[in-house]
Amino acid sequence: MAIATVNGTLLHYRLQGSADRPTVVLSNSLGTDMSMWDDLAYSLASRFQVLRYDTRGHGASKSPAGPYTLKLLGRDVLALLDTLGIGRAHFVGLSMGGAIGQWLGVHAPQRLERLVLANTAARIGSLDGWRARAAAVRASGMEEIAAGSPGRWFTPAFVGAQPELVRAMQAVLLRTDPEGYAACCDALAGADLRAAVAAIPVPTLVIAGAFDPVTTADDARFLQQAIPGSTLAEVPASHLSNLEAPELFAETVHAFLDA
Known part of the structure; x- marks a missing residue:
C-alpha cells in the first residue's frame, strides 16, 4: 500500500506501468474505491503509467474533518501529482471522479493532457438531495445506501447476471467511512459547473451510460455541447459503465488517449 501526505490528508494510491510513459490518472465514483478501475488499469498499464487513488473519505485514504468541496478534492489530485513529480497527465474520472475532472479542466488545464468524463454531469443531483443523503x-x-446501490449502479439484467461483482461493490460501499462519504456528498451538493465547463480547453471525451438513471445521457450531451471540441460516446450500461461494459469502455478510452 502506497500512502502520500497531500493537502492536509493521507491518500492511498497505486502506480502501475513504466514511469517513462505518459501518466493516466483514474478517479473513483462516490462510494467506491480504486478497485473499480482494476480491469482498465491493467489494460492501460501496457501503454501508460497508471495512477489510481482513493478519493479522501474512501477506501484506504483518510477522512479528515470537513467541510469538503469540489475544489478541495481537485487540489488533492494536484498535490498528489506534485508529490509524485508528475507535471501533466491524462485524467479519467467517473461520476464524482468526473466532477473532479471537470474542476481540473476549468481550474488547472495546464496539468492535463486529455480528459475523460464518464457517467457524470456538470450538476449532479440537487442541493437538497445531497444534504438529505449526507444527513441520513x-x-x-x-447500510441503507448500500442496499439500494445495485439499482443506482447497474441495470437489472447485469445485477442478475453478475451477482458476485454486485455484492463486491456493495461491500466496498459498506466499508466506506460514513463521515467521509457524507462529506463528499456535501462537496457534490455545492458543486455546479454548468456555467464553467465551456472554459475547458483540453481535448475531452464524455462517456454516457445509455441506461444511467443517476447522470443521464442528457447530462452527457450537455457536457459535450458545452465543452468546445469535445466528443461523446455512449455505452449500453448504467451508472458504473466501466464495470457493466468493461471491454467497450476500455476500447473507447484507449482510442481517445491514443488519438
Missing part, C-alpha cells in the same frame, strides 16, 4: 448517512450509517 451520518444518522444511520451505510
